[in-house]
Amino acid sequence: MTLQVQAEKLEVAAGESVLLPETSFTLQAPGLIALTGPNGAGKTTLLKTLAGRQLPSSGQCLIGNLTAYEFDPAFRAAVASLIDTPPMARDMTLNEQLMLVRLSWGDDDDEARFGAEQCLARLTIPHLGDRFPYELSSGQLQLFALALTLSRPFEVLLLDEPERHLDAERVVALLDVLDQHVDRGALIITATHRQEIIDRNTHRIHLVRDAGS
Template identity: 45%
Template sequence: MIEIRDVGVEVGDVTLLAPVSASAERGEALIVRGGNGTGKSTLLRVLAGVRAPSSGAVRIGGRAVRERDPRFRGCVAAMIGLPPLAPDLTVLDHVALVATTWWADPGEAESRARRVIAELGLDDLHERFPHELSSGQTQLLGLALVLARPFEVLILDEPEQRLDPEHVDAVLHALRARRDDGATLVIATHSAALADHLADHTLTLDAAA
């Protein structure tokens, strides 16, 4: 499902990502590990189609990565940093809005939104606005926005950020359910819990020389 072949990223004389190779099949999780500055986020941006590699190539679902290709956007969902949030929309409004753009039936969209919100432990926060959320709750809202849409490949950059152990466990269960349903996951993480319980493959990045 995902093929990463000698992908590297340079800006001028600065190496953001030393060349790496990895792969993952449908229903597998590729965990990306490494210290700060080793290129984890850069690699995920390449996979999500928002940064072009300086060398090497990526194929997802047998096709080249092209962010403007509707087939690619329908296949790949990504959260690399928190998404923008509207100050006048509630938690439910946000998630239902995203769901509605992907599911034609409004009732189905709201039902899916409510299920994802409950799955991540946000069910008591339906009517809160973004400024009324803690940093951890905002992180969970960002994840809910990604999980509310269909995808074949899910790309996440440190989904455990700002979360207490209880909510990391909720995220783990949600991600494991997607993997078991056949989605391919690529997750950069410092969490041993996520890595130990999800990884089918591990890619460890080293700082560029």
């Protein structure tokens, strides 16, 4: 059965402020989905709700047959996200941290080492594997954050402006990596303002800023 992501009259409010106006959609895997709209329209809030990190004020969000809730192990196994900067260990190299992620998701030592090296290579930074996070530029840190996120298995991937701090060449490399995951059956939803990313997507969700926010 094809995995679906469904939002049914989903709304998020904090007091009198509407963080996400009522939103409904159904998406089917595989696919690369652009989430667009002006600043303040609710893109990040929608991603956090889909990731199970933000409870809706009304409506519901389903990933397959699972309610979006990050503390549910089955949900957590299906959904990966890069919304905020992920934790990074100052005293571990990039390769060591990527290997740790892969080992925690079931790789053996050789698989973890190979997977870590391949992930950095696909994101154009194979030469940084023995470096530490504090030695990286802002663009390199973003690529490493993406590598940490992409190193685990997932059926659904949620990304909040993954192109930030990346030059045009790295954006192309990132899109190629995302296309590979779509080819394997993943559904990827990415909030973005970059036209070249929007043009590459197979579908688009556009949010409009709530008039009362």
